[in-house]
Amino acid sequence: MTVLVLNCGSSSIKYQLIDPDGPARLAKGIVERIGEDGGVPDHAAALRQVAAELERDCGPLAELGLAAVGHRIVHGGDRFAEPTLVDDDVERVIEQLAPLAPLHNPPGLTALRLARRELPDVPHVAVFDTAFHQTLPPVAYTYAVERDLAARYGVRRYGFHGTSVSYVSRAAAELLGRDPDDTNLVVLHLGNGASATAVRGGRSVDTSMGLTPLEGLVMGTRTGDIDPGALFYLHREAGLSVDDLDRLTNRSSGLLGLAGANDLREVHRMAKAGDQAAQLARELYCYRIRHYVGAYLAVLGRAHAIVFTAGVGENDSWVRSHSLAGLRQFGVEVDHVRNSFTSSRAQVISPDEADVAVLVVPTDEELEIARQAAGLVEAAPA
Known part of the structure; x- marks a missing residue:
């Protein structure tokens, strides 16, 4: 099962073509300093560079036989606590959550939309950085603001980098035995x-x-x-x-x-x-x-x-x-x-x-995203 992972940060896009059971890295790369001097102007241009590099190394995207495309999305609010198959409604919710992660959700959504347009017949899976922190107890996630206002607008601690922390926590425990x-x-x-x-x-x-x-x-x-x-x-x-x-x-x-x-x-x-x-x-x-x-x-x-x-x-x-x-x-x-x-x-x-x-402990967000995306696709009804 081959998964293309797109990991969009505020100033970079990392990509990997992964067999999550191997894990074999069939291709990998990074476009850095997006929007900065010496870099590409924006995330749309960075995605075009990613597609060109993948086509150069592996052939046309549509011919890669992908089982899924896994996307790192930073903010899932209280709507997404698990990896999620993307449709138009999911896209709209991710866009609505952009004010909560203004540096990250917009470029992640740009990548998601461009990839869905380029690969319409491949399942696209959003993996949310906030999901790992859904286990926070109320004493850790609650802000001392007016209770009704906080509830109405979802004002609470969500936490981020959860995909990385999830992977690293297991790897650290393994290193410690x-x-x-x-x-x-x-x-x-x-x-x-x-x-x-x-x-x-x-x-x-x-x-x-x-x-x-x-x-x-x-x-x-x-x-x-x-x-x-x-x-x-x-x-x-x-x-x-x-x-x-x-x-x-x-x-x-x-x-x-x-x-x-x-x-x-x-x-x-x-x-x-x-x-x-x-x-x-x-x-x-x-x-x-x-x-x-x-x-x-x-x-x-x-x-x-x-x-x-x-x-x-x-x-x-x-x-x-x-x-x-x-x-x-x-x-x-x-x-x-x-x-x-x-x-x-x-x-x-x-x-x-x-x-x-x-x-x-070197993180491997891309492998974690690939595993979660593959697991969701495999579990989905035919």
């Missing part, structure tokens, strides 16, 4: 978007992103946690409109707003060259991670491991060591020799005697 149902983890998904999740026994019990992917950690262009009063203040005193504030918090803040670059590799280069703004930006980035790690150790009571994953988490040893600095008294420590190695395989980077293991 433990049953996932008896493993407690703090999973740090660090990329252009970043989140922390407390996982107890394979279930999400708290997570840093909220109603939208804006809350929590410092990100490439997003503020993460900010006093809402600061936005009211900017509206009154600086004359910023709601749309201005939306752009500010989602598109021009985070590392970009602090240092002038949203790519941590560039922030590191600037910091090493003596740029004080860049130095503060990366210190703040790590401080916010450490803040959430401490909180989630308290939530879990007992953690078996802290897990780094995604582009920054898997490749940035500086961020890993500085994010966990000062936590030795909590049983958390990084072995600097082990941490210096970059591997495509899961690895332990804490000392053998550490009470809490520190792991680097």
Whole structure:
């Protein structure tokens, strides 16, 4: 069973052609820096590039014998808790949820519509990043706002990066030699978007992103946690409109707003060259991670491991060591020799005697999406 997976982020599209039972990677690639200098102008252009690369490597899309196309969709609201076969009604609901994930649902929907148009006879399956966090208890997902208003508009914590966290949690338990149902983890998904999740026994019990992917950690262009009063203040005193504030918090803040670059590799280069703004930006980035790690150790009571994953988490040893600095008294420590190695395989980077293991586990959202899409198609009535 061959599945084409389209994983649309806010500034990239990753694609893979996968046999989920293998898993054989028949083709894979990524289009990065969408909408940025040196990149393609938008997600529609990126999808055309993906189609051209697939045709070059594997032949015309219509002749690939696909069992399904799996799509990563960031926000499913309270409407979608499982992988879902896409029809026009599902498309409309995803579009309605766009205000909750303005950087992600629109490009994901663009890819979905273009792919359905190109491959109308292939089942298309939406896999939602919010689904894994449907296990959050009310005390974790409830905001202290007027109850009736919250219920009417669905104002609550949903959480994101769930597809990644689901995969990584199982892989981390396997690396530890433990049953996932008896493993407690703090999973740090660090990329252009970043989140922390407390996982107890394979279930999400708290997570840093909220109603939208804006809350929590410092990100490439997003503020993460900010006093809402600061936005009211900017509206009154600086004359910023709601749309201005939306752009500010989602598109021009985070590392970009602090240092002038949203790519941590560039922030590191600037910091090493003596740029004080860049130095503060990366210190703040790590401080916010450490803040959430401490909180989630308290939530879990007992953690078996802290897990780094995604582009920054898997490749940035500086961020890993500085994010966990000062936590030795909590049983958390990084072995600097082990941490210096970059591997495509899961690895332990804490000392053998550490009470809490520190792991680097490469995520595989595409494989997780392919498995969920294939499982749904196989289970569907003929």
